[in-house]
Amino acid sequence: MAEKIIMLGDARSPAPAIPAQLEAPTGLLADALGRPLHDLRISVTDRCNFRCVYCMPKEVFDKDYAYLPHSSLLSFEEITRVAALFVAHGVEKLRLTGGEPLLRKNVEKLIGMLSALRTPSGAPLDLTLTTNGSLLAKKARALKDAGLNRVTVSLDSLDDVTFKRMNDVDFAVGDVLAGIDAAHAAGLGPIKINMVVKAGMNDAQIVPMARHFKGTPSILRFIEYMDVGASNGWNLAEVISSSEVVRRIAAEMPLVPVLANYAGETAARWRYADGEGEIGLISSVTQAFCKDCSRARLSTEGKLYTCLFATRGHDLRALLRDGRSDAEMSSAIGALWRVRADRYSETRTINTSGIANAEAPGERRVEMSYIGG
Ligand code: SAM
Ligand code: SF4
Numbered sequence: 001m002a003e004k005i006i007m008l009g010d011a012r013s014p015a016p017a018i019p020a021q022l023e024a025p026t027g028l029l030a031d032a033l034g035r036p037l038h039d040l041r042i043s044v045t046d047r048c049n050f051r052c053v054y055c056m057p058k059e060v061f062d063k064d065y066a067y068l069p070h071s072s073l074l075s076f077e078e079i080t081r082v083a084a085l086f087v088a089h090g091v092e093k094l095r096l097t098g099g100e101p102l103l104r105k106n107v108e109k110l111i112g113m114l115s116a117l118r119t120p121s122g123a124p125l126d127l128t129l130t131t132n133g134s135l136l137a138k139k140a141r142a143l144k145d146a147g148l149n150r151v152t153v154s155l156d157s158l159d160d161v162t163f164k165r166m167n168d169v170d171f172a173v174g175d176v177l178a179g180i181d182a183a184h185a186a187g188l189g190p191i192k193i194n195m196v197v198k199a200g201m202n203d204a205q206i207v208p209m210a211r212h213f214k215g216t217p218s219i220l221r222f223i224e225y226m227d228v229g230a231s232n233g234w235n236l237a238e239v240i241s242s243s244e245v246v247r248r249i250a251a252e253m254p255l256v257p258v259l260a261n262y263a264g265e266t267a268a269r270w271r272y273a274d275g276e277g278e279i280g281l282i283s284s285v286t287q288a289f290c291k292d293c294s295r296a297r298l299s300t301e302g303k304l305y306t307c308l309f310a311t312r313g314h315d316l317r318a319l320l321r322d323g324r325s326d327a328e329m330s331s332a333i334g335a336l337w338r339v340r341a342d343r344y345s346e347t348r349t350i351n352t353s354g355i356a357n358a359e360a361p362g363e364r365r366v367e368m369s370y371i372g373g
């Protein structure tokens, strides 16, 4: 049974130090393992209208759960200012996430502000959003009009009973499928569909999902169930490996591996031998991709995390609200990235009961719903 946690915000995240010598961003930052900074994921809310069993289990995220108060959230102006600093450091891709990002009031306005940012060479950014799809039918057109390029939709099953068991709020799959259609019609494609596979829960849906999306403009990606956060009661026995996913699909619909588009691509790609599209596999458990990880994450309350499995963040909001200049903030961000050495998935150890290594005493990994996927 998952342990009850009340605290979601990470109180152990100090404000980063401002280097004595300020440095202008060069767009060429590299961390301690030589990895660039290319991708910023921004969590715009810690709230969600789903209670996915692997992410926000009901028994932990119940009516007494202490979500962040509105005053803790970064404003749209604050988010845009931080994003601009990251862009100057080399970030080319922004992804809005959460919680459920479409629950953040007026998120279209934020998208409009972010879409006006340009890289140092004047190019527009790749602006995307990950959603559970529940509000997409209503919002797709406004998101596109505001400047969003693409969406990724999480969908764990086509079977209504299984889908409702996974979202745990009785949400019908037909409404998410309508959201995918609306996003496609609005020009938010090619749409990626993310399916987290949990053994015994939805693994019987692997082949039906593959069959459903084969030959459509949407790209289905299978995600190994991860030991992220501290509340989902993760166990290795509940992980279905990507190689098993490929085996099951290829038994019915032959697959051929595809070379990566670029270094750092999280999904391994396979295409259908008959030319009817491709699938992606995100193997965070069985095949770590830390060596190319160029992602930073900004939490809803403005803490910077350099790894999904971090227990501590760096409080950029404190700098923002302390009146620090762009030069000071940018130098602090650069200094943090330069010492980054995170590679949790490569060093994860799993004990004989199938449980992944715990945090050090007094530390707790941040929740996926707080930091975003
Ligand atoms: N609410 C939005 C959604 O579900 O798409 C965005 C936030 S959600 C935290 C981002 C992604 O993380 C989703 O695709 C979700 O399936 C994935 N995710 C959440 N918990 C996970 C876990 N334990 N293992 C693997 N993926 C997980
Ligand atoms: Fe909500 Fe997304 Fe987490 Fe599901 S995966 S509970 S939709 S934040």
Ligand code: SF4
Pocket (backbone or CB within 6 Å): 288, 289, 290, 291, 293, 295, 306, 307, 308, 309, 342, 343, 344, 345, 346
């Ligand atoms: Fe990146 Fe951390 Fe995931 Fe490795 S474990 S891929 S460093 S987020």
